[in-house]
Amino acid sequence: MYIARILYPVKVLGPGNRIGIWFVGCHHRCKGCSNPELWMVDEKYFITIDQVEKLIRTVAAENEIDGFTITGGDPVEQADELTNLLTRVVDISQDVILYTGYRRKELTSEAQIKLLERVSVLIDGEYKEEMNDGAFLRGSSNQVVHILNDAYCEKYENYIRDNHNEIQNFMINNEVISVGIHNKGFRF
DSSP, rough: OOOEEEEEEEEESSSSEEEEEOOOOOSSOOTTTGGGGGOOOGGGBBBBBHHHHHHHHHHHHSSSSOEEEESSOOGGHHHHHHHHHHHHTTTEEEEOOESSOOOGOOOOOHHHHHHHHSEEEEEOOOOOOGGGGGGGGOOSHHHSSOOGGGHHHHHHHHHHHHHOEEEEEEEEEEEEEEEOOOOOTTTO
């Protein structure tokens, strides 16, 4: 699988202390994308599912994991690998937020359907810079938040009602990684 970064604790893309995973590869190439460096698959981002699972378990051994937030790039373009990973770490958390540029109605392949069975909240739709108006958890207001797992319905309805977008910065290898939903025109 191809992953650019795994961060913990991500506090701005879902409730609690989450493991954030940024997948590499995206065919949408949305104007104004906050992660254009993740569009092209590059071998330097290759990591095995075993390695990712080990890293997640190492973090979970010493920290409480409230959920996973999966973004990118577009993680749906690696649906089989992501489903395999989520199946392996289901004992750590079943609370999974998945961002994709595809619309829910477009996710019809067997691999994509299996993936959605592991997802609590799907945030779908391509980013449209002209529609970046501060919609919570969404880069642009055309994107839709779908609560797919009824067990999380009340939790996420409250979370969405009671919060606003924030930015969180991580320092990795002397580089700042800015995480969250950014305002229109944000440039690193």
